[in-house]
Amino acid sequence: MSPVGLPYFHSVTLDPDRCVGCTTCIKQCPSEAIRVRKGKARIIAERCIDCGECIRTCPHGAKKAVSDSLSALGDFRLKVAMPAPALFSQFEESISIDRILGGLLALGFDEVFEVAEAAELVTAATKGLMEGRMAGTPDAQPRPLVSSACPAVVKLVQVRYPSLIPNLVPLLPPMEVAARYVKEVLHPGESGIGVFFISPCAGKVTAARAPLGYEKSAVDAVIGLKDIYLPLRAALGKAGKKPISHAGGAGLAWAMSEGESKALGERRSISVDGIANVIGVLEALENGKLKGIQYIEALACPAGCVGGPLTVENPYISRSRLGNRAISLMPTATSRSLGCLGSLAWDNPILPRSSRLLDPDMLRAMIMLEEIEHLVGQLPGLDCGSCGSPTCQSLAEDVVRGNALETDCIFRLRETVRELAGRLLALEELKPPGLDTE
Amino acid sequence: MKYLYTVRGDDFARAGKASTEFKHVLSQLGIDPAVIKHSSVAMYEAEINMVIHAGGGVAEADLSPERVLITMRDRGPGIPDIDLAMTEGYSTAPEWIRELGFGAGMGLPNMRRNADELKVESVVGEGTTVTILIRLPTAGEGK
Ligand SMILES: Nc1ncnc2c1ncn2[C@@H]1O[C@H](COP(=O)(O)OP(=O)(O)OP(=O)(O)O)[C@@H](O)[C@H]1O
Numbered sequence: 001m002s003p004v005g006l007p008y009f010h011s012v013t014l015d016p017d018r019c020v021g022c023t024t025c026i027k028q029c030p031s032e033a034i035r036v037r038k039g040k041a042r043i044i045a046e047r048c049i050d051c052g053e054c055i056r057t058c059p060h061g062a063k064k065a066v067s068d069s070l071s072a073l074g075d076f077r078l079k080v081a082m083p084a085p086a087l088f089s090q091f092e093e094s095i096s097i098d099r100i101l102g103g104l105l106a107l108g109f110d111e112v113f114e115v116a117e118a119a120e121l122v123t124a125a126t127k128g129l130m131e132g133r134m135a136g137t138p139d140a141q142p143r144p145l146v147s148s149a150c151p152a153v154v155k156l157v158q159v160r161y162p163s164l165i166p167n168l169v170p171l172l173p174p175m176e177v178a179a180r181y182v183k184e185v186l187h188p189g190e191s192g193i194g195v196f197f198i199s200p201c202a203g204k205v206t207a208a209r210a211p212l213g214y215e216k217s218a219v220d221a222v223i224g225l226k227d228i229y230l231p232l233r234a235a236l237g238k239a240g241k242k243p244i245s246h247a248g249g250a251g252l253a254w255a256m257s258e259g260e261s262k263a264l265g266e267r268r269s270i271s272v273d274g275i276a277n278v279i280g281v282l283e284a285l286e287n288g289k290l291k292g293i294q295y296i297e298a299l300a301c302p303a304g305c306v307g308g309p310l311t312v313e314n315p316y317i318s319r320s321r322l323g324n325r326a327i328s329l330m331p332t333a334t335s336r337s338l339g340c341l342g343s344l345a346w347d348n349p350i351l352p353r354s355s356r357l358l359d360p361d362m363l364r365a366m367i368m369l370e371e372i373e374h375l376v377g378q379l380p381g382l383d384c385g386s387c388g389s390p391t392c393q394s395l396a397e398d399v400v401r402g403n404a405l406e407t408d409c410i411f412r413l414r415e416t417v418r419e420l421a422g423r424l425l426a427l428e429e430l431k432p433p434g435l436d437t438e
Numbered sequence: 439m440k441y442l443y444t445v446r447g448d449d450f451a452r453a454g455k456a457s458t459e460f461k462h463v464l465s466q467l468g469i470d471p472a473v474i475k476h477s478s479v480a481m482y483e484a485e486i487n488m489v490i491h492a493g494g495g496v497a498e499a500d501l502s503p504e505r506v507l508i509t510m511r512d513r514g515p516g517i518p519d520i521d522l523a524m525t526e527g528y529s530t531a532p533e534w535i536r537e538l539g540f541g542a543g544m545g546l547p548n549m550r551r552n553a554d555e556l557k558v559e560s561v562v563g564e565g566t567t568v569t570i571l572i573r574l575p576t577a578g579e580g581k
């Protein structure tokens with residue numbers, strides 16, 4: 001089954017065998033997309049933005065990303081590995097990028113193409129856009145532009161800040177540019193080419209399978225960074241000596257916070273990382289608070305992609321390593337030009353898709369809202385999570401949407417039981433007239 | 439349908455909470471994103487003014503299928519010259535407020551830009567009431 005075009009495709013999934021039904025994840029999810037029902041966590045598909053916060057915080061390792069395995073290599077004639085620049089942050093600086101790339105070849109890939117090179121191309125195109133030099137894009141695009149490189153942020157904007165969709169940079173992300181470059185520029189017309197993206201996150205898996213802004217991705221498979229990490233470490237020793245890296249420091253630095261805005265050279269920019277902080281900045285932007293700002297680099301993960309949910313190292317250690325690697329390189333080093341790719345503009349516009357909508361009929365939604373308000377007043381307001389919904393407010397919404405019961409709240413249940421007990425006592429006093437002794 | 443929010447004058451960190459909460463309500467109803475943006479900007483500016491200039495107050499948002507009506511009432515010092523206050527760049531905000539990035543004198547003009555109708559009523563020594571009206575597009579009509 002092809003997931004392309006599925007409206008609510010997301011890549012974060014639950015391993016029911018590991019889930020113990022604790023409520024850690026429901027509290028951490030920034031989209032309130034998780035509920036615990038019947039002792040297991042469930043993800044509400046239309047709300048999940050694939051930020052991977054639950055992968056990071058689940059104490060039982062029960063959340064994972066649906067990704068591909070190395071065995072998919074067998075499906076293609078020519079296998080191309082496309083490492084996200086975050087990969088290089090996972091190794092000590094004494095291990096050169098060339099050795100890591102060599103390790104990928106030793107694992108069975110025929111070629112490597114660094115996504116960092118594509119990031120340099122996207123930077124150049126974004127500069128053009130900022131200066132109003134790009135054809136085919138809305139000329140009156142509002143400022144600030146909001147980077148569209150992080151798929152979790154793009155989805156967040158789509159479902160929660162739809163009024164900011166026009167601010168998104170309408171350009172393909174580096175992963176997609178790299179994949180198209182491999183297929184259309186390096187191997188035009190060839191069949192059997194398999195492009196494997198090595199990903200720091202679940203969001204990129206989704207961007208490869210059910211993308212926003214473009215119809216179909218040229219990426220064939222996505223391998224989670226943590227799945228390839230150990231085999232790759234083992235293969236480092238077998239790596240050949242040939243230097244193969246082409247990317248510059250600026251492209252490499254895209255994987256960490258501030259990398260993108262520094263590469264752009266725009267001082268009137270804000271760089272924000274971590275999904276809760278991103279929400280804070282988008283909220284301020286929607287309130288019209290960020291006057292004069294030209295660019296917002298927003299990354300869902302702490303410290304940027306180096307802190308992606310599928311990475312293995314501490315985000316801040318990774319960022320420091322990658323920063324050191326980046327300054328030892330020329331800022332822009334790729335010798336590639338867009339060639340036949342032409343423009344990097346999106347193929348499709350992104351349409352709003354509110355995940356909060358109660359009912360398409362506004363009057364009906366208003367009635368539901370009133371019911372929710374009423375119910376919230378009856379709940380204790382402790383946000384304890386025992387009901388399986390993250391807050392009392394969200395339980396009320398779940399009840400009114402028909403997805404939960406008021407008595408899922410243990411406090412409401414206790415009250416109901418007490419009422420019932422009172423009624424039972426009263427009933428017990430009543431005796432059938434025939435047995436009634438005077 | 440009416441929503442009431444108390445805006446605290448002593449809690450700068452929470453300023454903007456009322457407009458954020460009301461925005462949530464609007465998105466649950468499927469209101470057009472452009473309308474949500476206009477209403478959030480206008481309500482946010484009025485809320486911040488209440489915190490900065492008037493020591494807090496009460497925000498009331500009344501919703502019908504035709505319009506959003508936001509009324510912001512405070513018992514602050516009042517505005518002596520409303521026309522002057524409505525001028526772009528006019529501000530009485532003290533230095534420390536400006537250092538926080540407010541006090542450009544753009545709040546009221548911004549409210550006027552985002553509202554379909556804006557009314558500012560004020561009595562010096564008694565308080566200020568700002569009323570923001572935003573019409574909802576009827577089905578089939580964009581904003
Ligand atoms: N609720 C209020 N109570 C008393 N005075 C007010 C109130 N709202 C506005 N004012 C007065 O009107 C002036 C202009 O308000 P406006 O919102 O346009 O600018 P500002 O708040 O000073 O700066 P900015 O909104 O750009 O941060 C204020 O400086 C203040 O003197």
Ligand code: SF4
Pocket residue numbers: 050051052149150151152153200201202203204299300301304305306307308309
């Ligand atoms: S910040 Fe990077 S790693 Fe994290 S979700 Fe976004 S794209 Fe993926």
Ligand SMILES: [Mg+2]
Pocket residue numbers: 483486487541544545546
């Ligand atoms: Mg103001």
